Amino acid sequence: MIRHHRIEARFVTEVPRDLDSGVLYISTEYGTAVHRCCCGCGQEVVTPLTPTDWKLSTHGNTVSLWPSVGNWNLPCRSHYVIRRNRVIEAGPWTQGRIESEIRRDKAAKASYYSQQAAGDASAGAQSTSHDGAQVPEIAGGWLARLLRWLFG
Ligand SMILES: [Zn+2]
Incomplete structure (x- = not known):
């Protein structure tokens, strides 16, 4: 409700x-x-x-x-x-739905951040922005807490 x-x-x-x-x-x-x-x-x-x-x-x-x-x-x-x-x-979450959401989230993050890493590498020393650096930390912390809750 x-x-x-x-x-x-x-x-x-x-x-x-x-x-x-x-x-x-x-x-x-x-x-x-x-x-x-x-x-x-x-x-x-x-x-x-x-x-x-x-x-x-x-x-x-x-x-x-x-x-x-x-x-x-x-x-x-x-x-x-x-x-x-x-x-x-919205509808209630089923265990299967939760697990598939975790998989989707992990896959999306893995592919997004590997692309970011590839982009950073090709940009080389010209890249002056470090803004993106804190994002994986926040997202990782959030996800890690969630995974600990679910499986820990
Ligand atoms: Zn509530």
């Missing part, structure tokens, strides 16, 4: 310690979005905004987050889609 059917986007530099329910905190600086689980359980849900995690799009005053938010690592196991500030309940 979903208790918050609408979520308000709030652009912030730093995500506050105390989060309001029904608010999606978006930090473009840190490339991440955080909100309290829309089922009403209040758990913090972090959705990194990276090319292999979530994608945020804005339409006027409303925001959408894709793909769906699947909180299968939380006790509530809620699953919903945020589309134009509306929270749309």
Whole structure:
């Protein structure tokens, strides 16, 4: 069940310690979005905004987050889609679906970052941007925590 059917986007530099329910905190600086689980359980849900995690799009005053938010690592196991500030309940996750999602995520990250590495190598010493360097760390940390939870 979903208790918050609408979520308000709030652009912030730093995500506050105390989060309001029904608010999606978006930090473009840190490339991440955080909100309290829309089922009403209040758990913090972090959705990194990276090319292999979530994608945020804005339409006027409303925001959408894709793909769906699947909180299968939380006790509530809620699953919903945020589309134009509306929270749309999605189907429950099955174990098979979770496993295939983990495989997809791993494969997407592996192929994305190997392409990045190949690109960096060919760009050689001319590359002055180190922005990309912190992304695998964030994504890796998130994924590692999840995998530990699931299989540890
Ligand atoms: Zn929840």
